[in-house]
Amino acid sequence: MAATEATQAADEAYDVIVLGAGPTGENVADRAHAAGLSAVVVESELVGGECSYWACMPSKALLRPVAARAEARRVPGLKEAADVPLDVPAVLAHRDEFVSYWKDDGQVRWLDSLGIDLVRGHGRLAGPRRVVVDGGRVLTARHAVAVCTGSRAVLPPVPGLAEARPWTSREATSAKTVPGRLVVVGGGVVGVEMATAWRALGSSVTLLVRGDGLLPRMEPFAGHLVAESLAEAGVFLRTGVEVREVRREAPGGPVTVLLDSGDEIVADELLIATGRTPRTEDIGLDTVGLAPGSWLDVDDSLRVTGVTGGWLYGVGDVNRRALLTHQGKYQARIAGAAISARARGVPILESDRWGAHAATADRLAVPQVVFTDxxxxxxxxxxxxxxxxxxxxxxxxxxxxxxxxxxxxxxxxxxxxxxxxxxxxxxxxxxxxxxxxxxxxxxxxxxxxxxxxxxxxxxxxxxxxxxxxxxxxxxxxxxxx
Missing domain, CATH: 3.30.390.30 (FAD/NAD-linked reductase, C-terminal dimerisation domain)
Structure with a gap:
């Protein structure tokens, strides 16, 4: 069976069922298949996931021209020629090309080339080793089910915020026009990268941060240097502030952000970049004794703890170990190796912390690049x-x-x-x-x-x-x- 959407009504058995066709899920299926196991991937959105269409790829496509111009401005012989506005339509078209115009044909062809099946629809656990997909299709797993559904942006409980329909990372990376005035809330990676990109594309950007600095997970000097550069680029940065209320009178109209200081900021768009939550609220976790919407606790082989039989794996963002695409793909390689080893009855050497079945780098060697200037x-x-x-x-x-x-x-x-x-x-x-x-x-x-x-x-x-x-x-x- 190919990766085109099959429609059989009868129950089907696979060695491995993967929920979620982002980079993590694709790689779990790939590693399992490479080890000789049959695999199926269930996906309700685009094959390729958040990174391909609303995160890594579009954000870096937006940021690359910004960095190239900034660097050219510092090189003798180029600085005068580079001191021009960015060609906004060209930058956005470049972004659209890199996300394949939000079509997943190429990703589906990749799954097809491997012989991995794809089932379109929302998959939910229905007890041990069993997944039910919208439309009534039932899949059973001989060895493992891997939850690779990722995470999504979460809105803080601020009065009026949800009704104002703010941008999250998805809207910030896929917007078709440049807002005249943009307020960004959050000093983490998404906040500083999108402030960098949209300021360079012509927005008047205000960056609001609750803490006292940017990039709090890095060494303090990283946030200080990035803050200096953002200020030089014309971003208005305010630290130590909280959003108290948000108002938007009409869809598409201006948005008013009220701060705890009593100040009000009026903008055309508001980006909330303050955190993420696992996409596990409606995948049937309660049928296997887990709390819906929870992060999944896993061991170093990515097997979910507290589930009888050891057949459930939580890989990528859902386990909260390291919310990065490359770490999700790394975990997928570890999980794929562990699943195939257990399927063959090969002992897992849990004491070998840098071995093939332990995602030790999640704790000791997580790399990350923030593509600011x-x-x-x-x-x-x-x-x-x-x-x-x-x-x-x-x-x-x-x-x-x-x-x-x-x-x-x-x-x-x-x-x-x-x-x-x-x-x-x-x-x-x-x-x-x-x-x-x-x-x-x-x-x-x-x-x-x-x-x-x-x-x-x-x-x-x-x-x-x-x-x-x-x-x-x-x-x-x-x-x-």
Whole structure:
């Protein structure tokens, strides 16, 4: 049977049933199928999921021209030519192309090429190893059901907010026109990236943050440098404020945001980027003894705890371990290996923390890039998190502008690098970089953290000259003294 939508009414049995055809679900099915198991994917929206159509791909398509122009403005011989407004229709058309015009034909063809079945509709658990899809189709799993339904933006309980129909990340990445005035609530990744993009596309942007800084999950200096750049770009940033009420008198009309300070801000659109909730509220969790709408607690093999028989897996955003597409795909590889091993009766070595069946990187080596100007990237533990975890640490900071490669990259380069060292083992616990062009620098740090590479061995990993990567040499020199 191909990945086209089948319509049989009879119950069907598969080795693995996957709920959700985002990157996580696709990869669970792919890994299970590669191990010789039959797999079916159930999806009620577009195959490819949030990342392909409303998150990673469209947001980065919007941000790439912004970064390219900003970098060109800092390069002699280009700065004058680059000092022009962005071609908004071209940027939005580029975004539309990267999301395949919100059509999933290509993703369906990929599933079809693998021999993985696709069932369109909303799937719900109906007891152990059983899934019922809208229309009455019933699927049973011989070995595993993997819940890969992801997460969605959640609106805080602010009076008038829901009625005002604000943007969430979906609307912010798919909007067809540029709002004249945009208020963004939230200082996390979505908030700062969308403030960056829409300001560059012509919006007057106000960014409201409840805390005292941006990017709270990263080292504090990351948020400080991004905040400086946003202010220079013309974003009006207010920290330490909360939204008390929202009013919108007519659909499509202006929206008024009332703050706890008593101030009022009037805008054309309001983006709420303050958190996410699992898409588990209507998938039949109650039929297997779990609370509807809850995050799924899982072990390191991604198997849901508290479910008799060990057949249910929660992979990707639904387990709240690391709400990132690349971590969901990583978890999918681990879950696929664990499902196939258990199906063959192969023991799972849970004590092997870096083995094929343990998603250890979720706890110790999560990489993330924020595509603002400057970019911010981190992996592993921050200095504060490492201290809280009980490690004996040393923190090494380096001004990236002092590196020859950074000076060549752009005039007036601003950036900073930090590594957090476990003094007892002399390995990296974490690293953070902020600056232009540092996104591709992160994987070397990820290898060092996940591989627990001794610093004495890193000393022999010679960075090419003149590149921004030479910051590694400067960090190690500072550590050695």
């Amino acid at each position: 400057p970019e911010a990237a981190s992996v592993g533990l921050t200095a504060a998190a490492a201290e809280q975890a009980g490690y004996r640490t040393r923190v090494i900071d380096q001004d990236l502008s002092a590196v020859a490669g950074a000076s060549l990259y752009a005039d007036g380069y601003r950036g900073r690098a930090r590594m957090v060292v476990d003094l007892d083992r002399e390995v990296l616990l974490g690293a953070t970089f902020v600056g232009s062009g540092i996104a591709e620098l992160l994987h070397s740090a990820t290898v060092a953290v996940a591989g627990e590479v001794p610093l004495e061995r890193l000393w022999h990993a010679v960075p090419s000259y003149p590149t921004i990567s030479e910051v590694w040499l400067r960090l190690l020199e500072a550590y050695r003294g």
